[in-house]
Amino acid sequence: MERKQPNYKLIYSDIISIKCPGKKEECRPILNKEVISILDVIRLNLIIFGIRDKETQIFNQKHRSYDEKTIIEILDYQVKNNLNNTQLANHFKLSRNTVTKWRKHFKNRHLHSIQG
Structure with missing residues (x-):
């Protein structure tokens, strides 16, 4: 549901x-x-x-939680702004481990290619 x-x-x-x-x-x-x-x-x-x-x-x-749409929006922001994982994590106040986990999980689920 x-x-x-x-x-x-x-x-x-x-x-x-x-x-x-x-x-x-x-x-x-x-x-x-x-x-x-x-x-x-x-x-x-x-x-x-x-x-x-x-x-x-x-x-x-x-205590923040992110839905799939928001995670993809954050990962797209990374690509559009040519940020590495550390820069993205700092910008959105996330851990680098969270960003890495999201990239692995969502690598085939959004339109823009994620840079390595």
Whole structure:
């Protein structure tokens, strides 16, 4: 059975309206998308809440999960920007082992060829 995603548009629209209406314009391009990806959710969180202290940031990173579409989007970002695994891991605050595991698992599942 397919897991249903939360309605991120509604959730973040409500958060912006109630907590920080001044950030509405900055968030509008993401909220106007037909489908909001997990990476979009991360971007919205950064816009709305900013970067918290280091301890909170580490805790939040440990509890993130990525769906297949998002992983492929991240791996495509690597190819488009000609990044090695370390650079990609640093950019998205992932471990290098995670990136390596994803590359092995998804090497035949996305459109762009992954550079070695």
